[in-house]
Amino acid sequence: MASPLDRLVDELSRLPGIGRKTATRLAFHVLRAPEEEARALARAIDEVRAKLSLCSVCCYLTDEDPCAICRDARRDQSQICVVAQPQDVMALERTGSFRGLYHVLHGVLSPLDGVGPDDLKIAKLLRRLEGGDVQEVIIATSPNVEGDATGVYLAKLIRPLGPRVTRIASGIPIGGELEYADGVTIGRALGGRREL
DSSP states (O other): OOOHHHHHHHHHHTSTTOOHHHHHHHHHHHHHSOHHHHHHHHHHHHHHHHHOEEOTTTOOEESSSSOHHHHOTTSEEEEEEEESSHHHHHHHHHHTOOOEEEEEOSSOOBGGGTBOGGGTTHHHHHHHHTTSOOOEEEEOOOSSHHHHHHHHHHHHHHGGGSOEEEEOOTTSOTTOOGGGSOHHHHHHHHHTOEEO
């Protein structure tokens, strides 16, 4: 049977981007940390799993429904920025460059991985557009094959409903991930968006 330390290293190494060496370093940090700090980390992990759910409007993660962004009357209700993952909303919000609303797809089209339109939150997006209040939909998926294919697919569905469909500019490097881009790059990409 593995020791508690070995089990912690094993669990940490399952996290994306965390290899065995980094997992071991993190495990020893937790072991050396004051007991309350380690317990606070464990509580935060428990809480994120227990208290977060998807916003019924935009599909972002929230502990209150609808989320704070959807409830904020100061935001531009005529713009919706469509992103692939919740962490993309976080990246965009850090820049302060966008004051509209969001819609999180929870993935991108990827036929090779078995991800089709029904696996994404596309139907919910289309229902949001039915009222005619949205004037622009900004596609902000990562500029890679899957992100571009998702953008083109969405544009074909959205255009007949009336809103202008734009794509963020390629300030984000081709093949790059939106969540890892710096704030200035994201701000420029939003500012230089174009019609799809």
